[in-house]
Amino acid sequence: MRYLKWLLVLLLAALAVAFIVLNHQALSQELFLQLSLPRFPLGFLVMPTWVAIIFAFVAGFTLAVALEIGAWYQYTRTIRLQRRQIKALQDELEKSKPAPTAD
Secondary structure: OOOHHHHHHHHHHHHHHHHHHHOHHHHOOEEEEEEEEOOEEEEEEEEEHHHHHHHHHHHHHHHHHHHHHHHHHHHHHHHHHHHHHHHHHHHHHHHHOOOOOOO
């Protein structure tokens, strides 16, 4: 159970290498992407398939990191707001606390 994670990672890496080796001819072909608005072509994007795969991975990874940073910011913002509210409630409690009397 302890090494299950590493075994899974190695299996995925082996599958990725096998995919590249078995599909090297298809990966060397070019990918054509036509960029256009309705009735108005903007241009063509031509790149090798392997570059497109790397580009898609980098774009997805960047999006995941950006979403993670956004979630972290929202989480820390909530903590800061709660601390501010707790401080305000503590100050209000201190103001309404009766003064100690000497008996």
